Structure formats: structure tokens, C-alpha cells
Amino acid sequence: MNVRNGSTSDFLHNNVKVLRSRVSKTAWQGISIAVIALIVATLTVSHLEYGDISVTHLINVQKTNFALWILDVIPFVFAFWGQYSSTVLAYEASAMVMDQTKELRDKADTFEKQARHSITHDLLTDMPNKELFYDRVEQQIVSPRGKVAFSVLLVEVSNYKEISDTLGRNSSDSLIKQVAVRLESAFPPPWTIARLESNTFSLLINQQLTEKQVMELADSVHRVLHDVFYIEQVKLSAQANIGIVHFPQHGTDVDTLVQRAGIALYMAQNSNKGSAVYDPSFDAHSPKQLTLMSELHQSIENQELELFYQPKVRVKDGVLTGAEALVRWNHPKHGLLGPDLFIPLMERSRLIQGLTSWVIQEGFAQCAQWHQEGLDIVLSINLSAKDLNNPELPDLIAGIKGATGINPAWITLEITESSLMTDPDAAMAVINRIHAMGFQFSIDDYGTGYSSLSYLKQLPLKELKIDRSFVSDIVQNESDAVIVNATINLAHNLGLEVTAEGVEDADTLALLKAEGCDIVQGYYLGRPMTKDAFSQWSQEQESPSETGPH
Structure with a gap:
């Protein structure tokens, strides 16, 4: 901090010296004009009063002429005022330059932060996007806590396309924003909520939960999205399906976990509960693909x-x-x-x-x-x-x-x-x-x-x-x-x-x-x-x- 303050002080001091020298030059020009005007006035008065110009006459007019006394003072006023003004203007100009430089740097930093943020976050909801979510799951797997079980939930708003087709994209986007706010407020950090696709969210539960606790968590997601949403004064309900997988039981890499969460989500779409935990027995309900x-x-x-x-x-x-x-x-x-x-x-x-x-x-x-x-x-x-x-x-x-x-x-x-x-x-x-x-x-x-x-x-x-x-x-x-x-x-x-x-x-x-x-x-x-x-x-x-x- 001291080094930074020292460099700022040096920068200000150097700018003041440069600017002050330029303003002082103008001030000295004014002083020179005042001195020349004084000399010309003294010579003119001597000539008018005595008919000629001599040292004696010049001294006499300086002693007796009040107007010349005022002219005598003007160069000193110019000198003092020029030095004072040059110093003040130099400091003000330098401070202005520093303020503008700082403002530009702050704007550049802000733009850079926004660019970095947009790479890893969803533009509509400002949630982590798929890339950031996958990265956090991978970090959870390879970290020292990687031996600790965790869970991933896929939450799908199943009637999103129906709303989009009926009311238009702006209305469906408004619904997604409201869903995002509810999920983030209900499940704060250290859990990670992300938007993977248009109507699909993901929830990383970075701790080990019992099967009962996981199902209670899924039920709480349904409750969070149960209350009606208001889109342009129209009441809408969000129908949610949830697919659940556990690490390492259902996969040891992020792609497998998300794929199997998708299979569980597919099974949830056809169940009365609207949620399902992946199980190898699901393979019997679909051709070889699973x-x-x-x-x-x-x-x-x-x-x-x-x-x-x-x-x-x-x-x-x-x-x-x-x-x-x-x-x-x-x-x-x-x-x-x-x-x-x-x-x-x-x-x-x-x-x-x-x-x-x-x-x-x-x-x-x-x-x-x-x-x-x-x-x-x-x-x-x-x-x-x-x-x-x-x-x-x-x-x-x-x-x-x-x-x-x-x-x-x-x-x-x-x-x-x-x-x-x-x-x-x-x-x-x-x-x-x-x-x-x-x-x-x-x-x-x-x-x-x-x-x-x-x-x-x-x-x-x-x-x-x-x-x-x-x-x-x-x-x-x-x-x-x-x-x-x-x-x-x-x-x-x-x-x-x-x-x-x-x-x-x-x-x-x-x-x-x-x-x-x-x-x-x-x-x-x-x-x-x-x-x-x-x-x-x-x-x-x-x-x-x-x-x-x-």
C-alpha cells in the first residue's frame, strides 16, 4: 500500500512540474508585457512633462506620477498571481487526469470481469451454466473430498415448451427467471444450482445424504415450484420432473452421472411422484441404449x-x-x-x-x-x-x-x-x-x-x-x-x-x-x-x- 501511495505521489508531483512549467511560461509572458508597458509609459510621461527624456526626468516622473505607481505594482501582481495560478491549475489538471485514468481503468476492469462472468454463467438467469457446473462436479470428484459421496439432481420444467408455444418466448423466459430465483433462494451455497439447458436445471448436493433425505429434498423442490407463477398477469404452474444420481454409486465421471440423471429424469416423467433415483433396473424399461x-x-x-x-x-x-x-x-x-x-x-x-x-x-x-x-x-x-x-x-x-x-x-x-x-x-x-x-x-x-x-x-x-x-x-x-x-x-x-x-x-x-x-x-x-x-x-x-x- 505504501509503495502504491508513493508511486501515486511521484506521478502527481511529476505532472505538476510539467504543467506548472507550461503555465509559468504564460505568466512570465504577461509580466514581460507589463514591464514593457511600464517603461513605455514612463518614457511617454517624461517626454510630455519635460519635453525630453533623461535619467533625472525619468526619476522625477516616477516620484510624482500616481498612475505610474500603479503600473509599477502590476508586474509584481502578475508575478505573484501567475505563480499561484500555475500551481493551482497544475494540481487541478493533474488530479483530473488521474481521476479520468482511474475511471477508465475501473471500466476496463468491470468489462473484463463481465466477460469472464459471461463465459461461466447463464445470460438469462445469471446462474452457473453447464460448463461451470460440469467443472464443479469434476472438482468434487478429484478433490480430497472425492471419496465422499454426493448427489446430482436434474430438474426439468416439463411444460416449458407448451408455455413458450402459447405465450411466446418472452413469457417462457420470464418463467425460467422466476424458477431460478426460487431455486437459488431455497438451496443456497455451498450447494450449486445451474441452468444446463433451456428448461433444465441441475443441483449439486456436495455432501452425503441418505436415500430418505434425497427424496425429501426432491419433494422440497416440487414444493418450491408448486405455487403459481405470474407472467404478464397470467397465472401459470410449473410442472417439474426430477432425476437423481449418486456418486460413486451411479458413475465416477461427470458425463456418466449426468447421462444417468437424464435416464432417471425420463423415468420420473412417467411416474406419479415426478422424481426418480437412477437404478440399473431401469435398463429393462428401455431398449439396449441405457x-x-x-x-x-x-x-x-x-x-x-x-x-x-x-x-x-x-x-x-x-x-x-x-x-x-x-x-x-x-x-x-x-x-x-x-x-x-x-x-x-x-x-x-x-x-x-x-x-x-x-x-x-x-x-x-x-x-x-x-x-x-x-x-x-x-x-x-x-x-x-x-x-x-x-x-x-x-x-x-x-x-x-x-x-x-x-x-x-x-x-x-x-x-x-x-x-x-x-x-x-x-x-x-x-x-x-x-x-x-x-x-x-x-x-x-x-x-x-x-x-x-x-x-x-x-x-x-x-x-x-x-x-x-x-x-x-x-x-x-x-x-x-x-x-x-x-x-x-x-x-x-x-x-x-x-x-x-x-x-x-x-x-x-x-x-x-x-x-x-x-x-x-x-x-x-x-x-x-x-x-x-x-x-x-x-x-x-x-x-x-x-x-x-x-
């Missing part, structure tokens, strides 16, 4: 993943125009697994970004190779909701594009309507950056999401895909046929191509052709197949005039 979590980390490293390709055929002439890349897991024990068995688990953790990177790398490279071989098709690649909220995705795609030499016109990136709902602004920013590179987008599973029309007019789309749930029964179900017809007309009016998924028979294909559908895919045209099988299949196609099963 037993695969601990193996997901190594699936990419062990090269167990493989891309399959399903043909997309032009309806009017049966020409192969593209393919959709679909990931499969060649599991060493369970055999070939479809994406529905493991991608949802990846999306609950940070593994989905690694999977997306791998799929884009493999898909771009294979598409480039096919074009080199003369197979002119467009490859469709699916992006998840987490991908659209990853600001690094455009740079990732740009890097892989450069490495593989892919032409963006050869790629269509498929997104779902629901993937836009988590953070529409962030998703639109990512989509526009990728589109600026020349890549096209397609809305996948059209009709199963939210706010379809509002986003159709905003997104840079090339294609609209009708979900198989509407296509598979259009021959027998008149309502589905009407929906498909309306969707095709809407897309064409917007200048979009229409692809129908789930074409399983000739009658469905014929009806889609009559309705003006552009492209079809489904088992009737071709099942998903390996890259080698797809290359051979494309060479064995019948003449373009015939469209049928292959």
Missing part, C-alpha cells in the same frame, strides 16, 4: 461408428439425385445399432459435438470421392439442436470443407423445427453463417415441430421433407393425404423442393407423383446401405424411365 452409456466415449475412438446412405430418387423420372447419411454403431457385443438407440444419450452430454464433427468429416470426404468417380449426387447430413447452438460449428464446417475439397452445392444440411426452439436467435446466427459459405438447408420431419410457418419464411431453405408419419398411410388415410397435398403446394409456392420420407410401396409412390412431390426416399426405393453397397447399387440402377423398388 446399457451403452459408459461405452459411448470410446465408440468414435475405436472406429465403431459407420455411415450408411439411403437413396433419394427424383419422382418424375426415377433418377438418383442424392442420399441421406445415417450413422450406425457397429457394437462389438450388440451388433449394428440404429441412431435412435444412442444419439439421444449423446445429446444429453457433450458427446454429440464429437459425433457431429465425425459425421461431417466422413460425409464430406465420401461425397467428394463419389463426385470424383462421376456419381453426381447431393448428400444430406443431419444436425442436432445442440449443433445449432454451437457457435463453433460454422468454423468446424469451414475447416472440413477446405480439407476435403467439397463443393457446398453437393451438401444439404437437415435441421428439425424443434431444434430451433431452444435458442432461435443463436440458431439463426449459426445457420446464416453456414449458408453464407454456400451450403443449403432442409427442414426435416416437417409438421412434427413448432412454429413451422414463421420459420419457413426466415430460414435459407432449399428443401422441405414431409415426415414419414404423414406419408406412410396416405393411400388409406384421407386426412394424411390432404396434409401432404397442402404441404407440397405450400413448399412449391415458397420455391422449395419437397422430399417425402417413408415410401414403402408402389401405391404410395404413385400418389406422391400425382400430387407433384419432387423427391422420395424409403425402403421401397432403397434401404440405408454402406458406402460400398451404395456405390454398387447406384451402378446397377435400371434405366431412368422406370421408377420402382431396387
Whole structure:
């Protein structure tokens, strides 16, 4: 502290010396002018009174002329006042400079603190975000207290999307803020409350609790969120589900713990209590996917993943125009697994970004190779909701594009309507950056999401895909046929191509052709197949005039 005060004093003293010297210079100029004026006045008075100028006459006028006495005093006044003013102004100017410098430094420190804070905290609620929560769980695991059991709770506001769709995003954001305030006030430090996703909070209980205490804690969360919320004078209730895991009983790393908490959350959604503690017996309530979590980390490293390709055929002439890349897991024990068995688990953790990177790398490279071989098709690649909220995705795609030499016109990136709902602004920013590179987008599973029309007019789309749930029964179900017809007309009016998924028979294909559908895919045209099988299949196609099963 003394050193700092000393340096401040020296800084002030040096500034005063510099400023004082500049002000003093002006003061001396004033003194010089006053002296010259005095001399001129004395000479003039001597000449007027005596008719000439001599030393004797000069002395006499100085003794007898009162006006000259006043002029004699002025240089001394200038000298005194100049020195005094220079000192005061120098100190004031230096102090002002120091104050402004300190203010700028304080603002810079504030901005730096805000930037550091925004990296680890949720912008809407100011709670710790996923990165900070994961870090605190990892610190709890590796710290000397790591041998002490602790618990993690996932709290999901299950009716968040319903509120968002009904009242709009501002209202749903207001609800989340109020939920955050209640949770933070009910569960203060040292426990950690974080917001992981749009409607999901996490609670780290960094102490060992009995099973009864944990369930009582879950009940208290329900009580905290039970009272109604007021959103723009509308009464709303928050419906909460809670998934619970314990360390080390249910996992020894943060990803496994959060994944299994997600499984417990899934079970809680279907229970009367609205809360559940993970148990291995839950595996019996879901296909093999719940037993695969601990193996997901190594699936990419062990090269167990493989891309399959399903043909997309032009309806009017049966020409192969593209393919959709679909990931499969060649599991060493369970055999070939479809994406529905493991991608949802990846999306609950940070593994989905690694999977997306791998799929884009493999898909771009294979598409480039096919074009080199003369197979002119467009490859469709699916992006998840987490991908659209990853600001690094455009740079990732740009890097892989450069490495593989892919032409963006050869790629269509498929997104779902629901993937836009988590953070529409962030998703639109990512989509526009990728589109600026020349890549096209397609809305996948059209009709199963939210706010379809509002986003159709905003997104840079090339294609609209009708979900198989509407296509598979259009021959027998008149309502589905009407929906498909309306969707095709809407897309064409917007200048979009229409692809129908789930074409399983000739009658469905014929009806889609009559309705003006552009492209079809489904088992009737071709099942998903390996890259080698797809290359051979494309060479064995019948003449373009015939469209049928292959």
C-alpha cells in the first residue's frame, strides 16, 4: 500500500512540474508585457512633462506620477498571481487526469470481469451454466473430498415448451427467471444450482445424504415450484420432473452421472411422484441404449461408428439425385445399432459435438470421392439442436470443407423445427453463417415441430421433407393425404423442393407423383446401405424411365 501511495505521489508531483512549467511560461509572458508597458509609459510621461527624456526626468516622473505607481505594482501582481495560478491549475489538471485514468481503468476492469462472468454463467438467469457446473462436479470428484459421496439432481420444467408455444418466448423466459430465483433462494451455497439447458436445471448436493433425505429434498423442490407463477398477469404452474444420481454409486465421471440423471429424469416423467433415483433396473424399461452409456466415449475412438446412405430418387423420372447419411454403431457385443438407440444419450452430454464433427468429416470426404468417380449426387447430413447452438460449428464446417475439397452445392444440411426452439436467435446466427459459405438447408420431419410457418419464411431453405408419419398411410388415410397435398403446394409456392420420407410401396409412390412431390426416399426405393453397397447399387440402377423398388 505504501509503495502504491508513493508511486501515486511521484506521478502527481511529476505532472505538476510539467504543467506548472507550461503555465509559468504564460505568466512570465504577461509580466514581460507589463514591464514593457511600464517603461513605455514612463518614457511617454517624461517626454510630455519635460519635453525630453533623461535619467533625472525619468526619476522625477516616477516620484510624482500616481498612475505610474500603479503600473509599477502590476508586474509584481502578475508575478505573484501567475505563480499561484500555475500551481493551482497544475494540481487541478493533474488530479483530473488521474481521476479520468482511474475511471477508465475501473471500466476496463468491470468489462473484463463481465466477460469472464459471461463465459461461466447463464445470460438469462445469471446462474452457473453447464460448463461451470460440469467443472464443479469434476472438482468434487478429484478433490480430497472425492471419496465422499454426493448427489446430482436434474430438474426439468416439463411444460416449458407448451408455455413458450402459447405465450411466446418472452413469457417462457420470464418463467425460467422466476424458477431460478426460487431455486437459488431455497438451496443456497455451498450447494450449486445451474441452468444446463433451456428448461433444465441441475443441483449439486456436495455432501452425503441418505436415500430418505434425497427424496425429501426432491419433494422440497416440487414444493418450491408448486405455487403459481405470474407472467404478464397470467397465472401459470410449473410442472417439474426430477432425476437423481449418486456418486460413486451411479458413475465416477461427470458425463456418466449426468447421462444417468437424464435416464432417471425420463423415468420420473412417467411416474406419479415426478422424481426418480437412477437404478440399473431401469435398463429393462428401455431398449439396449441405457446399457451403452459408459461405452459411448470410446465408440468414435475405436472406429465403431459407420455411415450408411439411403437413396433419394427424383419422382418424375426415377433418377438418383442424392442420399441421406445415417450413422450406425457397429457394437462389438450388440451388433449394428440404429441412431435412435444412442444419439439421444449423446445429446444429453457433450458427446454429440464429437459425433457431429465425425459425421461431417466422413460425409464430406465420401461425397467428394463419389463426385470424383462421376456419381453426381447431393448428400444430406443431419444436425442436432445442440449443433445449432454451437457457435463453433460454422468454423468446424469451414475447416472440413477446405480439407476435403467439397463443393457446398453437393451438401444439404437437415435441421428439425424443434431444434430451433431452444435458442432461435443463436440458431439463426449459426445457420446464416453456414449458408453464407454456400451450403443449403432442409427442414426435416416437417409438421412434427413448432412454429413451422414463421420459420419457413426466415430460414435459407432449399428443401422441405414431409415426415414419414404423414406419408406412410396416405393411400388409406384421407386426412394424411390432404396434409401432404397442402404441404407440397405450400413448399412449391415458397420455391422449395419437397422430399417425402417413408415410401414403402408402389401405391404410395404413385400418389406422391400425382400430387407433384419432387423427391422420395424409403425402403421401397432403397434401404440405408454402406458406402460400398451404395456405390454398387447406384451402378446397377435400371434405366431412368422406370421408377420402382431396387
